[in-house]
Amino acid sequence: EDKVVQSPLSLVVHEGDTVTLNCSYEVTNFRSLLWYKQEKKAPTFLFMLTSSGIEKKSGRLSSILDKKELFSILNITATQTGDSAVYLCAVPSNTGNQFYFGTGTSLTVIP
């Protein structure tokens, strides 16, 4: 059965800390892995990863994929209160017609 598992479920850190969020997956015919950030409303797209070992970076956020071990990590350095959100990981299905989402990691950054 295809599945996506995220850890930890929740995390509370202080501003300035660095955090690492994990996403492991089992899916037939892997194509890509996507990270989203969800604040109060709609999830917004962060990264799409297709190749192992190639880091995607945007400001303080970065992500990397390991297709051999079937996981991805999302790193956030020098966290700010605005990073507080739920971070979701998703993988397209075998046919590419739908996406499997993890349950998300809830990150709270305290001043």
Add this chain to the structure above:
Amino acid sequence: NAGVTQTPKFQVLKTGQSMTLQCAQDMNHNSMYWYRQDPGMGLRLIYYSASEGTTDKGEVPNGYNVSRLNKREFSLRLESAAPSQTSVYFCASSGRGNQPQHFGDGTRLSIL
């Protein structure tokens, strides 16, 4: 750029009532999706439409119906609402292949 627009934003229903959630996208995307999001459960797919004229069941389709009215619009109908359907509903769309999904702002639905 409107992106994905959902209506209504909030709704309260009584058990047994029916209603339709509307979704429209202006990005010329082929694929559209309806999810529900419950605490601790993540996003669960209700139905999806890979292209105009086709719809398929997702993980949790029971109690729902959908209509892909045209390429832009994909509606979700609750024929006889139940308290277990209290949730936040998200519509999303995406282009061909495994392109990222774009989400609407959600509909918060409470069923009493």
